[in-house]
Amino acid sequence: MSLQPGAPAGTQPAPPRRTHLLVPTPEQLAARRLRRRTRLLRPAYWLPFVLLLVVLAIGWGIGARQMPYLFVPLGEIAGVLSEDPAYFLQNTLVTLGEALVGLGIGFVAAFALAVVVSEVAVVRRAVMPFAVVLSVTPLVAIAPLLVVALGFGMAPKVVLTALVCFFPILINVATGLRAVPGPVLEVYRTVAASRLEVLRYLRVPASLPYVFASLRIVFPLSMIGAVVAELAAAGSADGLGSVIQVASSQNRLATVWAAIFVLAALGSLLFWFVTLAERRVLHWHQP
Amino acid sequence: MHGVRRLYEQADLVDLIALDDIDLTIEPGTFVSIIGPSGCGKSTLLRLISGQESADAGRITVCGLTPKEAAEAKAFGFVPQSPALLPWLSVLGNVTLPHKVNRRSDRGRPDLEALLREVGLGESLHKLPAELSGGMKQRTAIVRAFGLRPDVLLLDEPFGALDEFTREALQEQLLELWEQTRATVVFVTHSISEAVRLSDKVVVMAPRPGRITDVIDIDLPRPRHQEIITSPEFHAYELKLRDSLRDAFSHGEVAS
Structure with a gap:
């Protein structure tokens, strides 16, 4: 019954005296912890980055002298x-909010549609070709139209x-929801799990790595979307895009760069932030 | 099951007869192995029994129900070739989840922790599958199936990917668990000694078309421990099974 040969059945086997783990002494442990924590302080870690930073700063200085209309x-x-x-803080918060x-x-809508798409083949065949095309289309190009249609407020x-965020999320999540391996599905189908149960217990958790992959794409995209829309709604409202637009029209280069x-x-x-959240949620995932 | 036939349409639009004229009765509470060369439809047979696929001809009943009804009643426990564990759930979470689905038909949860401890996973209850060895993962998959208290256990080459030592240890544990529950077991395997060691009855299959060529009763005393492998009776059964398989294989060659 028990794995340990010779252990009498029904009793807990005594803990083995020899294991394959070598536990360090408290002093060693403290030293190792310190070494791990101060890893980033070692020059081998930060020096290459700092060196390149210095080079770039010097290059910038030269550029500023040569091309005063750009730098x-x-x-x-x-x-x-x-x-x-x-x-700057106030305008940053506006852009961040947008x-x-x-x-x-975009996320809520795309996730909902991804669930429908992954469950209903007819909808999938209708929607996915559009999704693929639209995800590679630079949708920011419709910014001027949106400003005309929706005005100068937050709406456009x-x-x-x-x-801009919708289609990358849709494609990634729709793929992720279908990423449950066949044998797993078979195990749960032999116990007659309903579609909703398969979705909730298998498909949605299996899609999480794909969700985070899409968030890595879409967080930067969201900034692009907001800034481009602000640029298109020139001078009308707050936000860093508007700051850039107004300042560059008045030739205040320092403000643009800031x-x-x-x-x-x-x-x-x-x-x-996304990386941090991913590490938290996907601790089980090994890419 | 009676006169069962299963066709697969191939890429060239010709129907492949995956299984033909299968007549097989499995007594409740017995351990039956299905052995045969690759492509003889062993796995297809399991999927037909569990209602994952439907037969093109013939009839299958499981305890008087159709396969679909039996699955609905949670009559099956299934162990696939790969452990098929969910990487985001602990060992305990993985064996518990099947009880959370199709709850209406659930047969009650035995002490899953005790069951896991029994197969030597007591210290791994809260580990993730990625932290386990291949043998430990497959043990988890076996406990997941046994924990359902099924009438019929379907195992599809569960030890196929394991090394010989792990394999024998797991066979022993599988028998121990089975002695306690005495569910009907249908065990698909490639291994002759595994079939002899575990089974009351071995069904020999041949490919093209997939069919049953022989059924051999294994009349060895239970419980069967490690030592039995070296006994002359065991060896005699191995030889008999090997002959039968050779016949099955040559039939297949002639047919093709």
Whole structure:
């Protein structure tokens, strides 16, 4: 009954004295922990990046002198940012809001349609060819039309962002929902699991790696959607896109660059956030 | 099952007879192995029994029900060739989930933790499948099937991908679990010694078309432990089965 040969049936076998694990002493353990935590402080980790950063900054300085209509010295950009941080913060929040609301709407709609598409073959055959074509179409190009149709408020930005995010999510999730291996489906069909049960317990969890793959694509896309829509609605509203549009028309290059740097930082932050969430949710997943 | 036939349409639009004229009665509570060369329709036979596929001719009944009705009543436990565990659920979660689906027909949950402990997974209850060895995964899959308390257990070459030592250990555990429940077992295998070791009855199949060529009763005392493998009786059955398989194979060659 028990795995240990010779152990009398019904009793718990005594814990084995020898194992294949070598447990370090507390001092060793502390040293190892410290080593792991301070890994990023070692020059081998940060030096290459910092070196390239310095090179780029020097290159930027040269560029600013050679092409003053394109580049401005980094000091000026920093000056603009520190002069009125509230202005940039407020516009950042507007753009972020548009991007996230659009992304949220796009995500919910795309996920719902992905479920329908994966369950109903007729709908799949109708929808998926369009989805593939539209996901490779630069949908941001309809931004001017949306501004004409929906005005200068938040609506065209949210709609454009939702549209831009919709198709990559749809394609990824529709694929993910069908990624349950055949033998698994067979095991659960022999116990007559209903379609809803298969969806809930097998398909949706199996699609999560695909959901995160699509989020990695779509978080940056949402920023693009929001900024392009702001650019198209020139000078009318808040947001970093509008800041860029207005400042460049007035030849305030430092402000343009400051807004771009803020966008880069914001995009990185979102990407980092997705990665973090992915590590949390998909701890079981090994790509 | 009676006069069962199953066709597959091939790429060239010709029907392939995967199974033909299958007549087989399996007594409740017996352990039956199905053995035969690749392509003789062993797995197809399992899918017909469990209602995953329908026969093109003939009739199959499971405890007086159609295969679909039997599946609806949770009469089956299925162990596929790959363990087919869900990577996001722990060992315990994986063996519990089948009880959460089709709840109406559930036969009650035995002490799954105890069952897992019995097959040596006591320290792995909360581990994820990725942290397990191949043998441990397949043990989990076996407990998942046994935990359902099914009338019929269907195993499709469950030990095919395992090394010899693991294989023999798992055979032993499979027999121990089975002695407790005495469900009907239909066990598909490639291995002659595995068939002799485990079964009351071995069904020999031949390919093209898939059919039954021989049924051999294995009359060895139970419980059958490791030692039985070296006994002369065991060896005699192995030889007999080997002959029967050779016949089945040569039939197939002539037919093609």
